[in-house]
Amino acid sequence: MKADVLILGGGGAGCSAALHLAQRGARVILLERGLVGSQASGVNHGGVRQQGRHPAEIPLALRSRQMWSRMRDICGTDSEFEACGHLKLARNEAEEAELLRWNAKAAEYGLRPRMIGGNAIRTEVPAFSDRVVAGSLLEEDGAANPRLLAPALARVAREAGATILERHAVTGMARQGDDFALEANGETFIAPILLNTAGYWGGRVAATFGEPVPIESLNPNMLVTEPLPAICPHNLGVVGGDVYLRQISRGNVIFGGGRGESDASIPVSRPLPAPAFNAMARAIEILPVLRDAMVIRSWTGIDGGMPDALPVMGPSRTTPGLIHAFGFSGQGFMLGPAVGAVLAELVLDGRSDTSLDGLGIERFAGHAAPAEDPWKTRLE
Structure with a gap:
């Protein structure tokens, strides 16, 4: 089966790319080993935040936040x-200083977070403990339901003409002349362009084409409580990121912290008790009202973590036609819509006005290649 563009991975970024490409007339085939949105894009906390981003991610975050305002139309x-x-939130003077440093950098991008001191923050949210010494509020940020985004993008992409194939695990990958050839479910898919949006498995794709990176499996340990009375209207994080939480409209508090475990070769993942208890303790430290709350479910998934916690995004340095967007290190849900739009521009226009400076795969040049071929078979 031939196409103009092959997309490997059906998370938010891959499905957004399929949609934007198909809307501009490109023939697109997306291959997803499971169901769209079943890994990192669908199992995260749901934060839609610009606040706290590394400067290299801020241009993507700004563009994606604009798209979130139009998501129903998209x-x-x-x-x-x-x-x-x-x-x-800051829990000591050093963390408060870190908030102030980021706020100064954010102003260069037109962001205007509001710094709130310790007394004022407990006036706004009386449930905070004395452990909270300050906070930075970016009012235009927010949260969404990660279970809904990728399936919705995939549905509209199909309507626009994209072919999205779930339960198609790629078992072979190679170059055939100027094309890429991917084997899945006994069929060969061919196109001159390959978008690598495969999350943790994106590292395997990069290694196959001579660009190994030090990616690790990252498994966010997530939990949710029973419905509770209103506590705090905002999506909450802390400097250092050891706990994050938000209360949804039904009253349940979704929170996370620490890491679960996984076997990415199957793939399967599961949360772990010790990180869950640690996350509970951290949550109670800042919101003592949660002490008696009942946790009703926990879960995790598989994402790709990079040493600098920044994604790999942009053209391959070894293989024409290969474009990477993987390794979002637990922070990619909010960015997914803009990542897909940028990928479509790189394919069809050869450029994008959204800066990717600092995100290229060249920053890992010289990393050792894996000892074995990462794919079970190799097409010749």
């Missing part, structure tokens, strides 16, 4: 997006 649902504000 894919038929707002994915329960709410601009409830992202409030990042």
